[in-house]
Amino acid sequence: SQQGEEDPQALSIQEGENATMNCSYKTSINNLQWYRQNSGRGLVHLILIRSNEREKHSGRLRVTLDTSKKSSSLLITASRAADTASYFCAPLNTDKLIFGTGTRLQVFP
């Protein structure tokens, strides 16, 4: 198992702007997942990208994966105040998802 490391730790933007969060990991993976956590709530699954995929979309979310650089990015387009949350990546190479410390995104109206 391994832990993803998110960057930046915190991000503040205005509504309508795009938000990009990055994730780096150390060893080979089977897939990588992104989760969101609203304050005081549990984590919610956003998207899963497999090691043989390079890009995946889901609504306003776009995830990329570069296995050669061992990195992934999550792009939220046209952000909304409701996107304010912490975002976690979780690379998987064995049987356990280990979460990083997350990126805290603040979207101002």
Add this chain to the structure above:
Amino acid sequence: DAGVIQSPRHEVTEMGQEVTLRCKPISGHDYLFWYRQTMMRGLELLIYFNNNVPIDDSGMPEDRFSAKMPNASFSTLKIQPSEPRDSAVYFCASSLSGAADTIYFGEGSWLTVV
């Protein structure tokens, strides 16, 4: 489906007391996970079960912590005796086929040990 259900949502207890956290996974899910979240350490995987059997408990911090899953619809995480450093949010989560699948989290049990 109601999702993963945890109880209690909030608990305040005195140091030395026993704490029992409960979880009902989503029906049909074969995997159950217990995580702990603190500001200092982030999200830590404590233990996970497959078909009610503990598979990996390497994240359980010490012998004061124990977890059981007597049947497919119920799990407990027990801390005895509790200490102030156990104060955290404890999440239960479940999935159909393990960590490679989507994991569904409960809303957490907020534990404060004074």
